[in-house]
Amino acid sequence: MPDKPKSIRLEAYKLEVKDCVKGMLELPDEYVDVVVTSPPYNLGIKYESYRDSRTRNDYLNWSRDWSRQVRRVLKDNGSFFLNLGSAPSNPLIPHELVGTLKEVGFILQNTFHWIKSITVQTKEGKMISTGHFKPLHSRRFVNDCHEYVFHLTKHGDTPLDRLAIGVPYSDKSNIKRWAHTEGKDLRCRGNNWFIPYKTIVSRSKQRPHPATFPVELAEFCIKVHGAKPELVVMDPFLGIGHSALAAKNCGIREFIGFDIESSYLKVARTALLRGTTAPGVEIRGQEGQKKNDFAGTLFDASAKQSK
Numbered sequence: 001m002p003d004k005p006k007s008i009r010l011e012a013y014k015l016e017v018k019d020c021v022k023g024m025l026e027l028p029d030e031y032v033d034v035v036v037t038s039p040p041y042n043l044g045i046k047y048e049s050y051r052d053s054r055t056r057n058d059y060l061n062w063s064r065d066w067s068r069q070v071r072r073v074l075k076d077n078g079s080f081f082l083n084l085g086s087a088p089s090n091p092l093i094p095h096e097l098v099g100t101l102k103e104v105g106f107i108l109q110n111t112f113h114w115i116k117s118i119t120v121q122t123k124e125g126k127m128i129s130t131g132h133f134k135p136l137h138s139r140r141f142v143n144d145c146h147e148y149v150f151h152l153t154k155h156g157d158t159p160l161d162r163l164a165i166g167v168p169y170s171d172k173s174n175i176k177r178w179a180h181t182e183g184k185d186l187r188c189r190g191n192n193w194f195i196p197y198k199t200i201v202s203r204s205k206q207r208p209h210p211a212t213f214p215v216e217l218a219e220f221c222i223k224v225h226g227a228k229p230e231l232v233v234m235d236p237f238l239g240i241g242h243s244a245l246a247a248k249n250c251g252i253r254e255f256i257g258f259d260i261e262s263s264y265l266k267v268a269r270t271a272l273l274r275g276t277t278a279p280g281v282e283i284r285g286q287e288g289q290k291k292n293d294f295a296g297t298l299f300d301a302s303a304k305q306s307k
């Protein structure tokens with residue numbers, strides 16, 4: 001079941017078809033509270049227009065350019081949540097990118113692991129396997145069931161709202177035993193976030209993008225930073241808009257998103273109005289094809305630009 005859409009003014013959700021560096025250059029210093037994003041990973045993913053196969057140096061230099069802008073527009077106590085994955089044959093790229101961000105002036109405050117699939121053996125010996133499992137045929141590598149979410153900040157001391165995504169104690173006796181619980185059945189979730197993809201039957205209709213994260217992942221990021229309606233949330237690599245949907249679900253009033261691909265943003269705008277990119281949402285790649293088009297309903301700073 002998709003989350004119930006919050007009623008907020010979507011005019012303050014600015015989705016622009018634009019290179020994010022150019023887009024961010026138009027923003028004032030220290031304007032944004034939370035950045036949640038997932039840039040191309042340089043793993044040869046087939047996007048609509050972006051070519052995801054730069055040389056390592058070119059990729060890291062480009063990342064230096066966009067992350068400098070992220071740092072400039074981020075508030076002093078802001079949070080930058082960076083989702084990165086790797087390939088078994090290229091396991092170091094997320095860490096190399098974090099190294100580049102350290103040079104740019106970011107501090108790695110937390111590392112979260114987005115677990116897509118897991119097997120747990122209960123105390124009773126029952127084996128539970130759950131989540132999204134991507135088959136891999138290899139004699140060298142095991143299945144890669146997780147990605148990173150690096151939490152980067154300017155000073156390493158941005159306060160968080162850990163219990164906003166807290167979980168109940170499994171041993172309830174802890175509630176009384178530990179004074180810091182203040183009698184509440186809620187503890188920190190920790191840094192392993194199990195968030196499986198929703199099962200879909202048609203990627204082109206239901207999730208028309210080759211590299212998305214679930215709305216819930218971005219929601220966890222916004223909530224753990226401390227969601228307040230007056231925060232400004234940004235995603236420089238918006239894709240089909242899962243971070244924008246997350247911001248909406250968290251009651252955020254102002255959101256800024258960029259992507260160079262207009263067909264992705266078109267999906268994002270529809271999703272924002274309908275509250276989901278999930279089944280039932282009719283999607284067309286070309287401008288002007290869909291009858292009940294939403295252009296103009298949402299603030300669309302790029303509407304008059306050619307691609």
Ligand SMILES: C[S@@+](CC[C@H](N)C(=O)[O-])C[C@H]1O[C@@H](n2cnc3c(N)ncnc32)[C@H](O)[C@@H]1O
Pocket residue numbers: 018019020021037038039040041047048049050209211212213214236237238239240241242243258259260261264
């Ligand atoms: C990993 S995807 C983001 C997917 C998104 N998190 C979602 O759930 O839909 C990266 C996106 O970056 C976009 N992109 C590539 N270069 C860009 C640039 N210079 N400025 C803005 N967007 C860019 C691609 O078109 C792609 O949609």
